[in-house]
Amino acid sequence: MNWGYRIVFGLAAFMLFIIGSTIYMVSKNKDTLEEDDYYEQSLHYDETYNKKESLLHDHAKPQVRVDQDTLYIQFTTKNNSGKLNFKRPDEGNLDISIPFSTATEKFNLPISTFKKGNWNLEIDWKNGANSYLSDHSVYRQ
Numbered sequence: 001m002n003w004g005y006r007i008v009f010g011l012a013a014f015m016l017f018i019i020g021s022t023i024y025m026v027s028k029n030k031d032t033l034e035e036d037d038y039y040e041q042s043l044h045y046d047e048t049y050n051k052k053e054s055l056l057h058d059h060a061k062p063q064v065r066v067d068q069d070t071l072y073i074q075f076t077t078k079n080n081s082g083k084l085n086f087k088r089p090d091e092g093n094l095d096i097s098i099p100f101s102t103a104t105e106k107f108n109l110p111i112s113t114f115k116k117g118n119w120n121l122e123i124d125w126k127n128g129a130n131s132y133l134s135d136h137s138v139y140r141q
Contacts, residue, residue: 054130083099119140
């Protein structure tokens with residue numbers, strides 16, 4: 001076999017590798033940072049923006065901390081109700097949405113069943129006529 005055949009076989013092997021890699025990447029295209037309903041969310045972004053602006057204007061950002069296996073949320077006012085959205089950056093199938101309601105400023109949630117690691121917490125709640133949205137990073141050890 002001379003050097004001409006080796007060049008042709010080398011180029012053919014390289015092209016097969018590129019085609020195989022492309023097929024693999026396209027078939028495994030699962031981006032966990034992209035929401036399934038991103039278009040609908042973009043249509044309602046004005047509501048999200050207004051909730052975040054109300055949070056800043058009213059100085060209503062809650063204090064969030066994790067102690068052992070419990071999540072503690074300290075609100076600035078009483079009578080809060082809404083939804084806690086836990087999102088896992090590396091595994092979208094572990095995302096959890098939990099409704100809550102509290103008569104006091106404090107809310108506690110046991111998180112012992114949650115997978116250890118980083119979580120993004122989005123608190124979407126109402127207090128009277130005001131709606132708020134607050135984002136937090138939570139780490140469960």
